[in-house]
Amino acid sequence: MNARIEIEQAIRAAAPHALVETVRDALATAYDARSVELLLADYGMTVLKPVGAAPEQERVLSVHNSPQGRAFGSQRPHEEPAGDGGQVDHHFPVTVRGERLGILSVRLPADAVTPQTTDELAHVADFLGREIVVADRDTDHYRRARRVNRLTLAAEMQWQLLPARALTAAEYAIGAQLEPAYAIHGDNFDWAADGDQLTVSVTNGWGEGIQASLLTNLAVNALRNARRAGSGIADQAALADQALYEQHRGHAHVSTLLLRFDLATGRVGAVDAGSPQLWRLRGGAVARVELDAQLPLGMFEESQYVAQSFQVLPGDRLLLVSDGVYDAVSPQGEAYMERGLARVILGTRLLPAASVPGAVLRELADHRAADTLDDALVVCIDWFGRQRSDG
Numbered sequence: 001m002n003a004r005i006e007i008e009q010a011i012r013a014a015a016p017h018a019l020v021e022t023v024r025d026a027l028a029t030a031y032d033a034r035s036v037e038l039l040l041a042d043y044g045m046t047v048l049k050p051v052g053a054a055p056e057q058e059r060v061l062s063v064h065n066s067p068q069g070r071a072f073g074s075q076r077p078h079e080e081p082a083g084d085g086g087q088v089d090h091h092f093p094v095t096v097r098g099e100r101l102g103i104l105s106v107r108l109p110a111d112a113v114t115p116q117t118t119d120e121l122a123h124v125a126d127f128l129g130r131e132i133v134v135a136d137r138d139t140d141h142y143r144r145a146r147r148v149n150r151l152t153l154a155a156e157m158q159w160q161l162l163p164a165r166a167l168t169a170a171e172y173a174i175g176a177q178l179e180p181a182y183a184i185h186g187d188n189f190d191w192a193a194d195g196d197q198l199t200v201s202v203t204n205g206w207g208e209g210i211q212a213s214l215l216t217n218l219a220v221n222a223l224r225n226a227r228r229a230g231s232g233i234a235d236q237a238a239l240a241d242q243a244l245y246e247q248h249r250g251h252a253h254v255s256t257l258l259l260r261f262d263l264a265t266g267r268v269g270a271v272d273a274g275s276p277q278l279w280r281l282r283g284g285a286v287a288r289v290e291l292d293a294q295l296p297l298g299m300f301e302e303s304q305y306v307a308q309s310f311q312v313l314p315g316d317r318l319l320l321v322s323d324g325v326y327d328a329v330s331p332q333g334e335a336y337m338e339r340g341l342a343r344v345i346l347g348t349r350l351l352p353a354a355s356v357p358g359a360v361l362r363e364l365a366d367h368r369a370a371d372t373l374d375d376a377l378v379v380c381i382d383w384f385g386r387q388r389s390d391g
Helices: 001-012 016-029 068-074 115-135 139-144 151-163 209-228 232-248 336-347 351-365
Strands: 035-041 048-049 078-081 085-098 099-109 166-168 172-179 187-194 196-206 256-264 265-275 277-282 285-288 310-313 317-321 376-385
Touching: 001 016, 001 115, 016 035, 016 099, 016 115, 035 166, 048 068, 048 265, 068 085, 085 115, 085 351, 099 115, 099 166, 099 277, 115 139, 151 187, 151 209, 166 351, 187 285, 187 376, 196 209, 196 376, 209 232, 209 256, 232 256, 232 265, 256 277, 285 336, 317 336, 317 351, 336 351, 336 376, 351 376
Parallel strands: none
Antiparallel strands: 035 048, 035 099, 078 085, 085 099, 166 172, 172 376, 187 196, 196 256, 256 265, 265 310, 277 285, 277 317, 317 376
């Protein structure tokens, strides 16, 4: 039995909260690792925090200005001298289906490093990431490690509702982010991938704090319930609309944008039920995708929704943005949508989809007034299309 298989078996057998300790012991035995550290990205995707470190020993590292951050941003292993002679720190991305969880840092004797060793450690980092996703069902250990501040209750509810922050497949890549990460209340995103279709939704519950979060939770779960029953996106909107109206009798509503992609053809069905906007980068041109505006969910009893369609082409980039993005106003009164949004979409065109939402939201933070507290959401979808097999 080789070392990699033994390490995988040890990780599978570990208690959910003990994955890092198990990996540390296994790598020390198999590779003479001198230190092993797992760092997870925080909710704001700005820093990397070590898992299991005592508070007085905890190092918080920048995602944008550290060797570990360079590995995280590039999604490639990075190495550096350890500084105490004859040892090297190796930083491996911990990523699951495109979602960037963090970095596994391993210190090894320099003379013990071979290409095979680094390949095996990169595999361990991938395997560890998948086990963390599974372990999250049974422990708060890793969720606590992702926090640099306390989440508000509304934010806790919203983050718990999310599918992930990124997803990659042969036909597409998705990245998404919410701000303010530790105090979000109404904005949310969701997606579901099947063999032939991808469904993406963006929702924005009316109001503030817990009220907005509760509305969004009801809407998202109603949409999921309808989707999992096999309903199309127009019926998903109608059924969620009924659930919200029954609960609130028109006194509260949820703005929603629903998209369903046919993976074989690139045809997209869309229901625009409120304020989220859809923008497209095709070649070097940025334009808003104009959709027929329909009623937000929950405003009236038994509202009817109609899906319209448009075509995406390989190389297209779509951005779904909430009103907290496009309606943002600078201290001088300039609306972000007038020039800033198109500029930042063009300016981030070389970044992968997972990195785009954070870059847009950082640019937004520099633009808008400092006292602005509105939620802001960005979802980026890069469309590659399905490759046809010859013959």
